[in-house]
Amino acid sequence: MTKNHLLIIPGVIIFILGATYFFANYRLKTVVDLRVEELIASGDYQEITYDSVAIQFNGEIALENLYVIDSNRNEYILENIHISEFDYFNQVPHHLHLSAQGLRFPAVAPTFGDSTDNLLNNYIATMMDQDLLPLSMNYRYDFDPEDSDRMDINADLSLPNSFFLSMEAQIKNVPMEGLDENAPDNASQPYGVSVLLQNADIPAASIALRDDGMVANISALQGSALGISGDEYRQQLLQQLQAAALFIPPQMQSLAQDLLSNFAEFMTGQKTLRVSITPQYNGNIQRLQLEVVAAFYTGDIGRIAELVQLNIETVE
Secondary structure, X not given: OOHHHHHHHHHHHHHHHHHHHHXXXXXXXXXXXXXXXXXXHOOOEEEEEOOEEEEOOOOOEEEEEEEEXXXXXXXXEEEEEEEEOOOOOOOOOOEEEEEXXXXXXXXXXXXXXXXXXXXXXXXXXXXXXXXEEEEEEEEEEEEEOOOOOEEEEEEEEEEOOOEEEEEEEEEEOOOHHHHOOOOHHHOOOOOHHHHHHHOOEEEEEEEEEEEOOHHHHHHHHHHHHHOOOHHHHHHHHHHHHHHHHOOOOHHHHHHHHHHHHHHHHHOOOOOEEEEEEOOXXXXXXXXXXXXXXXXXXXXXXXXXXXXXXXXXEEXX
16 A cells, blocks of 8 residues: 555545534434424423534533523523533433533513512522523433433532532333333323333432522521511521421421421521432332322321431531
8 A cells, every 4th residue: 555545544534534523413403403393392482592502522512502482481591501421322312411501581580479579589680690690500310221220310500609409319110212202112102201200119319408608698688678687587587487387287297397497407507408218118109109198198297208218407
């Protein structure tokens, strides 16, 4: 083989890789556009557009400025969305990590509740940088079909100088192929996902809220509106909750007092409030559902807490 032929080979390889890269990006855009059409057709969204979507050379997917108008005519933009650790080898990916940063409201931020002047709306207004809420989100799952179709899910939502909210869950006996809406077996099963979850086990799940300044800021904001200090507002709130707890039925008193004591500790600031479950029967939904419903009708709330192995704690 001559020297000229040897020089041609790298060029051919680069051309093939480049063509593959551009085809992959074209295919990705086609899939994204199809999914956008499906979401709009569902009626949950009026409009969805984006500036760009591309597969990067490291295999990650980047989507810029996802603009959405939902069914309530709320407008918002997610500035940066990245998908990494994506499983390209299965039709329903067995693992992925999605992260998003920057939530913009080009028109007006959505309001919560009937009054635009309530505490939550006022607090969000203080966290806005013009039309930007510097919110960050991460979502990750890993699926292992060899371990009883086990799926480990981790998600978090955070706002700088405010809070960090995280969630973890383990789910078993939900085969990924059953979640593929395009699979032939699901063509006549519009409620396939809910049916699959009925057969699932949830051995463990937890949610945790870490205070990074939210408690002090909200207390000061509400206290100022009432003409008192933030500390005084917190004391008033806890006294009101303690008074309300007296009217809770006796069978719920233990759970209510546990929650109240942990909430009181959380309200001192810079703490993490964590609620977790490790249900009996390895979290089998069908078996738990029967006993939880029976306990609910008899008013045995303690039995429900026992069945789900509810644990509430506040930590530094």
